[in-house]
Amino acid sequence: MIRASKTEKGCGYMNTEIKIRHLNQFYGQKQALKDVDLTIGRGMFGLLGRNGAGKTTLMKVLATLLPKSEGKISICGVPVESAARIRSMTGYLPQEFSMYPNMTVYEAMDYLGVLSGLSREERKSRIPGLLRKVNLLDDRKKKVKALSGGMKRRLGIAQAILHNPKVLIVDEPTAGLDPEERVRFRNLLCEIAEERIVILSTHIVGDIEATCEQIAVLNEGEILYHGSVAELTAMAQGKVYSAEISRKELSELKKKYIVTSMLTLGNNVMVRFLADRTPFESAHSVEAGVEDAYMYLMRGERGEE
Amino acid sequence: MMFWTLFAKECRQTVRSLIYWLTVIILSLFFFSQLGDIEITGKPVKGQEDYGVKYSDDEQIIMENTLGRLAEEYCRETYSTYPIGFHKSVKPDKDENRRIGDILEETAGIRDRKVIEDLMAEHYNKGGVIMTGMAVRPVKGLSYEHFQKLMQEVDDILGGGSSYAKDMLKSNAMVAMTYEDAMEEYDTLIEKDWLTGGYARLFCDYMGIMLAILPVFLAVTRGLRDRRAKMQELIAVRKASAAAIIVSRYLAMVVMIMVPVLVLSCFPLAESIRYASEAGISMDYLAFAKYSFGWLLPSVMTAAAVGLVLTVLTDTALGVLVQGIWWFISIFSSMSGMGGGMYGWNFVPRHNTVGNYSGFHNNFAQLAANRTLYAVISVALVAATIWIYAKKRRGKMDIHGKISANRKSKYKA
Numbered sequence: 001m002i003r004a005s006k007t008e009k010g011c012g013y014m015n016t017e018i019k020i021r022h023l024n025q026f027y028g029q030k031q032a033l034k035d036v037d038l039t040i041g042r043g044m045f046g047l048l049g050r051n052g053a054g055k056t057t058l059m060k061v062l063a064t065l066l067p068k069s070e071g072k073i074s075i076c077g078v079p080v081e082s083a084a085r086i087r088s089m090t091g092y093l094p095q096e097f098s099m100y101p102n103m104t105v106y107e108a109m110d111y112l113g114v115l116s117g118l119s120r121e122e123r124k125s126r127i128p129g130l131l132r133k134v135n136l137l138d139d140r141k142k143k144v145k146a147l148s149g150g151m152k153r154r155l156g157i158a159q160a161i162l163h164n165p166k167v168l169i170v171d172e173p174t175a176g177l178d179p180e181e182r183v184r185f186r187n188l189l190c191e192i193a194e195e196r197i198v199i200l201s202t203h204i205v206g207d208i209e210a211t212c213e214q215i216a217v218l219n220e221g222e223i224l225y226h227g228s229v230a231e232l233t234a235m236a237q238g239k240v241y242s243a244e245i246s247r248k249e250l251s252e253l254k255k256k257y258i259v260t261s262m263l264t265l266g267n268n269v270m271v272r273f274l275a276d277r278t279p280f281e282s283a284h285s286v287e288a289g290v291e292d293a294y295m296y297l298m299r300g301e302r303g304e305e
Numbered sequence: 306m307m308f309w310t311l312f313a314k315e316c317r318q319t320v321r322s323l324i325y326w327l328t329v330i331i332l333s334l335f336f337f338s339q340l341g342d343i344e345i346t347g348k349p350v351k352g353q354e355d356y357g358v359k360y361s362d363d364e365q366i367i368m369e370n371t372l373g374r375l376a377e378e379y380c381r382e383t384y385s386t387y388p389i390g391f392h393k394s395v396k397p398d399k400d401e402n403r404r405i406g407d408i409l410e411e412t413a414g415i416r417d418r419k420v421i422e423d424l425m426a427e428h429y430n431k432g433g434v435i436m437t438g439m440a441v442r443p444v445k446g447l448s449y450e451h452f453q454k455l456m457q458e459v460d461d462i463l464g465g466g467s468s469y470a471k472d473m474l475k476s477n478a479m480v481a482m483t484y485e486d487a488m489e490e491y492d493t494l495i496e497k498d499w500l501t502g503g504y505a506r507l508f509c510d511y512m513g514i515m516l517a518i519l520p521v522f523l524a525v526t527r528g529l530r531d532r533r534a535k536m537q538e539l540i541a542v543r544k545a546s547a548a549a550i551i552v553s554r555y556l557a558m559v560v561m562i563m564v565p566v567l568v569l570s571c572f573p574l575a576e577s578i579r580y581a582s583e584a585g586i587s588m589d590y591l592a593f594a595k596y597s598f599g600w601l602l603p604s605v606m607t608a609a610a611v612g613l614v615l616t617v618l619t620d621t622a623l624g625v626l627v628q629g630i631w632w633f634i635s636i637f638s639s640m641s642g643m644g645g646g647m648y649g650w651n652f653v654p655r656h657n658t659v660g661n662y663s664g665f666h667n668n669f670a671q672l673a674a675n676r677t678l679y680a681v682i683s684v685a686l687v688a689a690t691i692w693i694y695a696k697k698r699r700g701k702m703d704i705h706g707k708i709s710a711n712r713k714s715k716y717k718a
Binding site: 060063064065066067083084087088090091092094096097098099100101102110111112114115116117119120159163 | 307310311530546550
């Protein structure tokens with residue numbers, strides 16, 4: 001595991017911290033998480049990895065939906081085994097969710113509010129404010145079944161922070177959203193993260209780049225990287241090249257190097273790829289982005305050069 | 306506080322569900338078709354054409370009527386049986402017929418078909434309304450015990466479910482009531498049953514059939530709604546305890562089903578009030594409510610609990626199948642005791658008459674034990690549901706996941 005020096009910013013808040021020590025998770029014979037060690041402080045925390053890397057498993061363990069097989073986890077000082085206490089201070093938005101289709105937006109919030117133990121007054125004062133925050137106040141009388149994918153996601157966030165949890169766990173929240181909605185959704189999460197820990201899992205690098213300061217990269221159940229986005233990018237500095245090549249040369253280049261992006265320009269192609277040193281004359285070194293850095297990180301896992 | 310708010314919300318959800326209104330409609334249709342035209346039978350008047358029929362307890366009459374029936378069926382060589390509630394004609398082979406003939410001769414002293422045909426002609430050509438079957442006198446000195454034993458042998462030959470089985474013998478002894486009999490029944494109804502008791506039992510008899518199955522549909526759809534709406538995880542991670550979630554749902558189901566039951570009971574109650582005021586007799590206004598809670602509530606509780614526990618356990622509609630089978634078996638196995646008084650431990654105790662107060666009164670302890678048993682069973686099932694739900698929301702018991710995972714792996718293979 002590559003570990004960058006941890007920035008303390010955002011973790012100073014006393015007891016707003018998630019500590020995961022030597023977490024191993026098994027599904028029968030299969031090991032979904034391998035010796036995961038993480039400390040997560042206040043602010044946005046991104047969990048990046050391919051589909052099936054173990055992100056959802058980790059989030060479910062934190063949300064008390066799965067019992068941990070081995071290791072220690074505490075959320076704001078409370079061991080994860082105390083499910084009732086953990087539940088009252090965490091909010092969770094699963095990857096796939098919906099609500100009773102015949103309920104209105106307000107009713108669904110009210111119902112979940114009762115399940116969170118909120119009094120009538122608390123629900124009355126909090127729900128309209130939250131719906132405004134997620135831009136659903138005007139739709140409060142709409143039935144859940146009439147909501148679009150993006151609206152449903154926003155309602156999902158509102159329900160997850162209804163009881164003002166210290167920790168918000170969001171699993172792949174931008175999947176299926178259009179680009180505009182995705183940006184709005186990220187901004188919303190950033191706003192929410194000002195007061196609490198927000199853990200966001202995604203396989204979309206762009207989501208993390210725009211919002212998270214601290215990230216962890218999971219691969220086949222193992223933490224491959226834990227640190228800041230800037231440090232991850234720094235790791236790939238000087239290893240990213242750009243060149244304009246002919247289409248014919250493209251397949252040759254792809255065999256040798258990892259191409260992180262390309263742009264067709266008539267008969268030529270502008271490629272961006274990873275290399276340890278200058279590969280050929282016409283290639284020039286460019287500044288690394290998170291996506292490049294992620295690909296660079298994953299390269300080692302693929303057993304490539 | 307949280308519990309009652311949840312309960313109110315569950316009731317609201319129930320009222321808005323299609324399955325609830327289907328339940329109410331089926332219950333109402335059943336009520337109006339079976340009991341809608343209920344009329345209070347007035348005081349018998351001397352010289353009435355008939356006073357109805359009753360089952361006799363007299364061993365001599367039981368023997369006579371049973372033997373009359375046996376002689377008739379022996380003569381036709383075809384026997385009616387109801388092995389699982391449905392009619393089945395049984396034609397025994399030569400040897401079996403000969404043995405039945407032996408038994409008939411031993412008990413009634415006849416076996417010649419010609420003689421039996423004459424007896425039948427005599428009985429059925431009397432003119433007037435023939436309410437009861439033919440009676441044949443048993444031979445002198447035949448003890449009731451020996452008679453029972455031989456009849457059971459006939460039942461065994463026929464494969465069971467015939468009118469000759471030990472607990473069915475009484476149902477052969479249907480006799481016409483005399484004015485005195487009718488008067489006695491009426492007096493019992495007014496004095497001991499306060500008029501409404503008898504009608505409340507009849508109400509419970511019919512409604513009990515439907516309430517032993519309908520609540521399971523409500524429970525299963527409620528349980529499956531979370532999964533269908535993809536809301537299981539949103540609920541699982543909330544602070545509310547498993548007990549608060551499950552019990553509020555269960556209680557809402559039971560209460561919402563009892564409401565239409567009590568509303569429907571107002572029809573025979575109104576009819577009783579009308580009759581009582583006309584006849585100037587006092588009546589028990591609360592009988593329908595008392596009987597509904599004592600008799601019907603345990604059925605509703607059990608059917609709902611079976612649905613709830615199996616849905617939470619398996620995330621499937623298995624509850625409907627299980628309750629359906631149990632209901633079917635219960636209905637048919639309690640048919641022999643339809644007249645009331647033979648409640649046993651059957652899930653659907655029957656009492657398909659306004660009369661037979663003595664049957665009810667003498668077996669009240671059995672009925673009370675029966676109903677208590679089912680109430681206790683349903684409470685135990687709800688407790689089990691809470692336990693299962695608490696485990697499942699922590700991911701410690703994923704039966705549905707395992708089923709679908711198996712399916713997937715088989716599919717791949």
